[in-house]
Amino acid sequence: MNTTSAASVLLVDDEQDILATLGGYLRRSGLEVLTAGxxxxxxxxxxxxxxxxxxxxxxxxxxxxxxxxxxxRQREDWTPVILLTVVGEADERSAALDEGADDYLNKPFAPQELLSRIRAVLRRLQTSTHALGNAQILVADHGTGTLKLDRLARRVWNEDTEIMLTPKALTLLEYLMTRPDEVHSRERLLESLWGFEFAVSTRAVDHRIAEIRKAFGDDAAAPTLVQTVAGQGYRFAGEVRRG
Known part of the structure; x- marks a missing residue:
């Protein structure tokens, strides 16, 4: 199935040359493209x-x-957003992902890379009956209860008990829940959520995964919430639905 055949994209940029050239490429790739300055x-x-x-x-x-x-997001509009920025703005990327961005792409980039990111977002929307990318409340059952995450309020509960997570752990949990059953490498998570562009020696992802598991009482040896895929990365194992 061609995931972009009837898909509509809004391209927002104050440079008319970019709107013309990038918009033209995306249209030739089968997308309906609207533009704004x-x-x-x-x-x-x-x-x-x-x-x-x-x-x-x-x-x-x-x-x-x-x-x-x-x-x-304040309007409770959860249309997926891909932001375009320049290399080196790690704090900017991290803050925007905390605020609800779905992806970040560094300038300069190849148009093919942007198309690939758009297709990935569209696949997530298509494979989720409930369009998780547009949901404010995400709910998932797991071994120790029911998890509920309010993306707008930036709050999370296990059953009726509010769980306190660091901002980065909450953003990581949200990222995984909106992409359930997908395997995400540490490198991809570091790039998307921490802003690291190249392979770095850090256990930042592992520490936040451990924080999430501990907060929800998920056994690290046999996790039911966030699973480790040997040699590949992590995935959210529970079935996620709109709240």
């Missing part, structure tokens, strides 16, 4: 024509990419 125009387009994926530059006049993202 800044976040304000993007919101106006969204009011008239909801789309499946938003691709937005970060640095723009009037309303930048992160402000656009925050505005959408």
């Amino acid at each position: 800044n976040g304000v125009e993007a919101l106006q387009v969204m009011d008239r024509h909801p789309v499946q994926v938003i691709v937005s530059d970060v640095m723009m006049p009037f309303l930048d990419g992160r402000s656009l993202l925050r505005t959408l």
Whole structure:
């Protein structure tokens, strides 16, 4: 199945050359492409024509990419957002992912790489009956109860007990829950959530996984919530649904 044949994408950038060249490439690849020159125009387009994926530059006049993202999430609009930034903005990437971005792509990038990221988002939407990428509340049953994560409030519960996680652990849990049963390498998680562009010697991912497991009483030797896939990475093993 061609996951992009009827998909609509909103491309937001204040550089008209980018809108023309990148928009043209995405259209030739089978996408319906709408464009906006800044976040304000993007919101106006969204009011008239909801789309499946938003691709937005970060640095723009009037309303930048992160402000656009925050505005959408405050509206409880969970349309997947891919943000475009420049290499080296690790803190910027991390903060935006905490605020609800679905992916980040560093400039300069090949158009094929952006298309690949868009297709990955669309596959996640298609394979989830409940469109988890658009859900504010995520719910999953596991060995010690029912997990509920409120993406807008940035709060998480196990049964009726609120669980306190560090911001990075909560973002990692959200990332895994919106992509259930997918295996994610440490390198990919470090790039997406921590902003590391190259292989680095760090156990940041492993420490946050351990934090999540401990908070939910998930046995590290036989986890039912976040599983380790030997030699590959981690995956969220529970079935996730909208709350």
